[in-house]
Amino acid sequence: MPNYILISALACVAIVLADRFFRQLNSRHADEPIIIPPKIHLFGHLLQVLQYKGLYYKELRDTHKLPINTLSVFGSRNYVVNSVKIAGAVQKARRSFVSQPFQIMFATNVAGTSKHGRARLQQMLESGDRKDDGGLFRALRTGMAPGSGLDELNRTTLPKMADVVALLKPGDKLYTEANLWRWLRDHVSMAIMDSYYGKNNPFKDPKVKDAFWSYEDHVPSYMFLPQFVAPRAYRQQKIVVDAFEQYLRRNDQQYASSTVRNYCDVQKTYDFSFRDNGGFHATLAIGLLTNIAPCVFWMTVNIFSREDALREIREELTNHLTDITEDGETTKRTQTIQLTKLMTESPVLMSTYRETMRLYSFGASVRTVTEDTMLLDQYFLRKGSMVTIPASSAHTDPDIWGPDVNEFNYRRFIDTKVPGAANRAFGGGSSLCPGRHYATSQTLAIAALMVLQYDIKPTNGDEWPTPSAKKTKSVSVVMAPDRQVVFQVQSRPHDESEVQNLQISDAKGISSVDKLFT
Structure with missing residues (x-):
């Protein structure tokens, strides 16, 4: 029979020794930032971050x-x-603060990388060759940056997004009900997966x-x-x-986008x-899929729940519509809107997008x-x-954004200038999200397609949902809704809008979105 008294005594001794050890580690340098004690000793901060994510820092x-x-x-120590000023200083000191160790730890754990794969990544990191260190991911950054790779991705994805939005049409019914x-x-x-991975995209299998x-x-x-937790x-x-x-x-990547092939x-x-490579692609899929849909969701909610915003954005987008001609004759059944106009000549739509990213994104840049x-x-x-x-700290600082910092103001960015380091929706410095240009293009396109073609409201007079950190994954940048809400989606009457089929065109020559966030 186990000696429970001895086991308990040893456990108590271990806890005391661990406590003393960690207290020694926590001895503070005179100029070190102030230590905030956790509510639960040793691991209280960890529990709070897991529960409240980025909002705990706020x-x-x-x-x-x-x-x-x-x-x-x-x-x-974390x-x-x-402070935006301190964040800018960290971003500039690239030799003293690097993101690669955390990125590799995260990627290898989530990908289930083998010991050999981990050792290879660590070897690349310790070589001190920053080019070698980033070579594995350079193809992704290049393929998603403004240029031929991004043009190809947008050209492939936009028709698919138009088809997706068209699925909401109620047909002979008055409206469609959807858990949006x-x-x-x-x-x-x-x-997105079809556009990146081609016709044999693994997600074709529902399992x-x-x-x-x-x-x-x-x-x-x-x-x-994870195998135990x-x-x-x-x-x-x-x-x-x-x-x-x-x-x-x-070799199914032969049918994929040039970005994935490279x-x-x-x-x-x-x-x-x-x-190991399969695990890296699984990790890539997380980055591709976890943020565009929630951002579109919150743009939709905040546009359709505000009559002024809906009216202004519809007027703005309608001015960009061009009739498609067939054999020289104009047809009103299909119209097109240029993607570049959404990004550069639609200030209210773009301001709404930026405000969505400000108020609903709470990701974090991590460095060693x-x-x-x-x-x-x-310090x-x-x-x-x-x-x-x-x-979340930069995006909710009243000294930067004013007294209405916690309110959704869809016109906030039309004339407002803020420090570049205060816009952290896509990270900052060396840890900028490589997919930010693609994500912006697709989010604006889907939002435009929905605004021009539908009227949307919660079913049975239900309230519009609000965001919740508790229901949001730590890996996601954009918060999830606090509850599932069924929406009524109704096609706009043809006497109000002649747009029966809408396409997004001109998916090339997209410039960097970085200047839009500075």
Whole structure:
């Protein structure tokens, strides 16, 4: 029979020793940012971040009013930056603050990378060759940057998005009822995967698609022994990675976009197994699919719930419509709107998009401190610690945005100029999201298609939903709705709008969106 008294005594001794050890680690340098103690000793901050995500950082900022603070979890330091000025200084000091270690840890854990694959990635990192370090992902960044790769992706995706939005047409019925959040997630994700991975996209198999959303739902657990913490999600991960592995073994990437083909070509040069490469593609899918649909959802909610916004944006977009001609004769059944006009000549639509990203995005840029650093001659940051720059702090700072900082103002960005570092919807500095140009193009296109063709409202007079951090995955940048709401989607009367079939055209020559966020 176990000696429970002895076991309990040993456990108590271990806890006391661990407490003393972590207290020694937490001895504070005189110029180090103030340490905020957790409500639960040792791991309280970790629990709060898992529950409230980026909004926990905002809560701490509002409570303690610190431009930068220190959170301690099991003795390790996490410096949380709330000041735009300090965030800008971190971004400029690229040698002292690097994002690669965290990116590699996240990618390998979520991808289920083998020991050989992890060692290879670590070798690339420790070589000190930044070009080699980023070579694996350079093809993705290049393919998603303004140029031929982005033009191809937009040209392929936009017709698919038009077809997706057309599925909402009620036909002979008065209106269609749809769980808009789930509907957008499922259909938009398939259009994106088809555009990137081609006709043999692994998500064609419903089993793989369903497994992906279960797998994605538990991403935080992959940082801590997932086979024990979330065994079902661990099995779902295997289904998704298996599917991508078989996709690569069959050479199905030959039917994919040039961005994916080039990425696969680069993977071959790094001596990774098919299995490891399949895991990297599963991780890429998370980045591609988890943010466009929620952003479109919140744009839709905030436009259709505000009569002034809906009217102004419709007028703005209607002025851009061009009739498509057939054999020299104009037809009113199909019209087109240029993507470039959505991005450069639609100030109210673009302001609404930027306000959506400001108020509903709460991602964070994470970096590792490579050397003891005195930042701005004021703050001492220790080597080996982590620096977190949460978007929620910059996006809700009343000194930057004014007294209505927590309200949705769809016209906020028409004349407002703010510091570039205050716009952190896509991260900042070396950790800028490579898919930001594609995401912006597709989000604006889908929103325009819906505004011009439909009237949308909650069913049975239900209230419009509000965002919730609790229902949002830690991996997502944009918050999810707090509850599922069924919407009535009704086609606009033809005497009000002659747009029966709408297309987005001119999917080329898209310039950088970075200037739109500065």
